[in-house]
Amino acid sequence: MDEEKMEKLKIQLQQLLNEAHEFVQKIPPTQINVAIAVVLSTIVLFLIIRLFKRKSSNTIVLTGLSGSGKTVLFYQLRDGSSHLGTVTSMEPNEGTFVLHSELTKNGKVKPVHVVDVPGHSRLRPKLDEFLSQAAGIVFVVDAVEFLPNVRAASEYLYDLLTKASVVKKKIPLLLLCNKVDKVTAHTKDFIRKQLEKEIDKLRASRTALSSADISNEYTLGVPGEAFAFHQCSNKITVAEASGLTSDISQLEQFIREYVKA
């Protein structure tokens, strides 16, 4: 009984195939070609869009503690001067522009999308919105008032370095020591070493709370060794700048390195 049924099914399938074959052959060839071409071109279009998305974004995020000079640096990058001065920011400053020093360059220069996120602790959640599209992060540190704020700065930096988006995408980070025009400013090596020491201490106390903090999914550095910035998977460099005197060449170098012209 089953064999008969199988036979019947087989015959039916074959008949269907033949009918389909005839149907396809009946359609004039141009229509088939056009249909295939349309399907192929949409597939190709999707692939290209995906490639475009994977291409580097042109966003640079300026972050750091409140009072470190981010808004001044933003306006230096944009206009070449900080105008009448700044106060504590309550909202982020965003802008897509060609860097002021490159306005005189010949040829096509790609504009950079710079975001200055407020450093006040109450406004920290705003940073997450911009991190997802960042091609590079600039962590601005006040080189003059460094030691009183070293704990807060290192906590902020630690939180930044252990965020999932930063670790997965390996976003490069520039540690910018600002206000170096002042006489009492610390050197960038001193600042780097101090921050490494503080983050090392934080590692010890934070791993104790790690399961409760949802954002800190990653631990830093190599366990057992003292923490150093070169142990991080994303590249961390240190540079100096002075917002008020327009000495921002190292910052612009960093930007140009990661936002290709």
Place this chain on the structure above:
Amino acid sequence: MLEQLLIFTRGGLILWTCKELGNALRGSPIDTLIRSCLLEERSGAASYNYDAPGASYTLKWTFHNELGLVFVAVYQRILHLLYVDDLLSMIKQEFSAIYDPKRTSYNDFDDIFQQLKKEAEARAEEMKKSKQLGKHVNNNLGRKQGQVQNGSVDGGSKKKSGGESGNDGGDGDKSRGRPLENGNLRNNHVGKGEVPAMVNANGKENEASKTGAFDLNKLQKFRSKAAKKTETVVNKVPKEEPNKKITKKNRVWDDSPKESKLDFTDPVSENGEQNISVVAADEGESMMDKEEIISSDSESEEEETRKDSNVDSKKKGWFSSMFQSIAGKANLQKSDLEPALKALKDGLMTKNVAEEIAEKLCESVAASLEGKRLASFTRITSTVQAAMEEALVRILTPRRSIDILRDVHAAKEQGKPYVVVFVGVNGVGKSTNLAKVAYWLLQHNVNVMMAACDTFRSGAVEQLRTHARRLQIPIFEKGYEKDPAIVAKEAIQEASRNGSDVVLVDTAGRMQDNEPLMRTLSKLIYVNSPDLVLFVGEALVGNDAVDQLSKFNQKLGDLSPSPDPRLIDGILLTKFDTIDDKVGAALSMVYISGAPVMFVGCGQSYTDLKKLNVKSIVKALLKLEVSRLMICRS
């Protein structure tokens, strides 16, 4: 005269300052204004006072929410300039006409500003003159006091006020005393952001003055007494000491023989600890270290209820609001925001937020939304709700790090113990939560020691002793009827001797109005200078939370003999498991004190200690109840 007038964007760039008033401001009043007032959601307040060595300023501000601009005027506190509000609104109008987001220098505004300033000053002079004419006709004491106050220290009109006070001899002293008292009051409240207290005090003052002349005198005397009290160093012996010496006699109800033994506690022997099983101390992981799973189904509920609330309004209103939402209304006026804000305020109050706080929050949100253009396809309700949500997240996000373990390690490195003092009113759960915190610290390998400084309540020392026995940690106790400050001092010395990292100090519960008890508390804090003063408050409290926290902070500040008093550093919210979603007490406490919530107690066993989850609290606060809306609809 104005010290300075600034116009800056919300992003922080200064667009224009008045070049003629070139006096450099001492200290950084603008930054402080932004940090302690505007970002703290107190932008609905009328003015802000700032003190720096050598100067004391009052700041007034206004926003242009559409363009994202802030206008701030700074002037000396002793002046009472009437024209500032007027001037600010005029400047706002004129500047928004010439504002262009691309421009960064507005030098042409100087002339306009001079013109406006002259106009405003002239108008203020006229108002003053008309008030003074009215004074001769109407002998109302209140108005007189008001105008003497306003005219007293302003440059040209000093002579006039002198002439007036000469007319009524008795009032002369009062009028001169008044600005001083205002200054005194303000000095007491400065830096704590307690603008409402100041406004209240002024209101009371005005009311009293309207009743009669001799009442004013009494009020003046009381206030000068209070001022004297705050200045002198007081070390009074707490009054309850003599009362305690009278021992209670057992009550005999009938002729039954007297019970000889009522004390059934185990005698503490040398081997007492061995009797208790060690297992009791290990109840698993404290909830502080566990992740919070936020349920996602609550989000869909929220959207449903939001839709319901929108259908709530009348049919005609619904149609016009739909039309407006598609078209995008020109500018939001306060009258448009009012119904939405009122609904939100009522919603917050049903969630057990104190009425005063809900009011202030709504004012702050209104100030930030007024004049803004509605984006198309958004309703007013949703804009207001989004702004409120942002404001709530901003308030509840801690201003400084609440990583206690980090602080403990830092203190350990310095070689001294980390001292935490638990304060609060009666019966909020200080001792219970102290044990929970000790348990959590023990799990992170920190050596803890308890100090029983509750020397008043019977059984307090035994309670802590039991906890210490279960957790197997040392406890420092001196029994009852001892000075808590001295007990705490000796406990800290003992801790540094036996190598404890943390000392948890338990104090007796006290009402915020009880002055002698508050004095002993501030003495304890002053003598021992703890690293963390933790205010323990229960989540069940309603409007009293505002009173408790503000009075605690105030008394700690006033009664402390040091010029830089320690205030409340953190809040421990208890009995969180007893409230379902009426979580408003957390918001009231954080708003009024500015201190972050460091722990949340949600049960009576050792593991019931959590961290505050800001997002879930905000969600719970903004969820509108469906049942309430059904009543409104019918």
